Amino acid sequence: MFHFQLVSLSGKKFDDDVYEVILPTLDGRIGVLKDHMPLISVAKNGVVAVRRNPHDPDLSLVYFAINGGAIEVSHNVLRVLVDEADQPDEINEAEARRALERAEKMKSEAKDQVSLEHAQSLIDRQAVRLQVANIKHRHRQR
Numbered sequence: 001m002f003h004f005q006l007v008s009l010s011g012k013k014f015d016d017d018v019y020e021v022i023l024p025t026l027d028g029r030i031g032v033l034k035d036h037m038p039l040i041s042v043a044k045n046g047v048v049a050v051r052r053n054p055h056d057p058d059l060s061l062v063y064f065a066i067n068g069g070a071i072e073v074s075h076n077v078l079r080v081l082v083d084e085a086d087q088p089d090e091i092n093e094a095e096a097r098r099a100l101e102r103a104e105k106m107k108s109e110a111k112d113q114v115s116l117e118h119a120q121s122l123i124d125r126q127a128v129r130l131q132v133a134n135i136k137h138r139h140r141q142r
Contacts, residue, residue, distance in 0.1 A: 002034045002076040004050065006064060008085040013064060020051040021078055023071060036073045043069040043080055045124045047132055063088055065132040067125050084125075091133040100126035 004021050006014040021032045024046025043066060050062040069082030103126060107119035 002032070002036070002078060004032075004078045004080075006048065006066075006080045006082070006085055008066075008082050010084075013085040013087070014050065014062070016052070018050050018052050019054045019056070022049040023080065024048070024066070025071065032073055032078050034076060036076075036078070038075075039071065039073040041071040043071050043082060045121075045128050047128060047135075048080065048085070063132050063135050065091065065125075065128045067128075086129055086132065088132050088135055091129050093130065093133045096126050096129045096133060100130065 001017045001019060004014060004016065004018045005012065019033070023030055023032065024044050025041045026044055027041070029046075030041075045067055046065075048064040048066055050064075052060070052062070064085045064087055066080070066082045067084040069080060072079045072081075100123060103119050103122035107116060107123060110116040110119055
């Protein structure tokens, strides 16, 4: 076991001992377990999956949709600092879908590179939020 802290601009989202955390980085998804080598990396928009105990099935993983940030692993402590982190129950799927549609419209109407990149960032964020919301639905169906 090691300690995992997930902190967003709105405060601590997770702060507990865990068995495994899977994170999205610029170099791809990584898994962190006890005694992971020291690491500083950039978190990209994506899904964080947390396994609290070694024998927990995938259905019991805790998920977060994150929006960028920084990752630090040192001395069996994983700290992830992000702008936003949402659990499935915190995501209003209809609202996220509407936000995605607005972002796609912004992208189609973008007149310059800055506007295009901003719209793409919004699209990526809402797509991840919808992905995490969908995890909630899949688990309820089982």
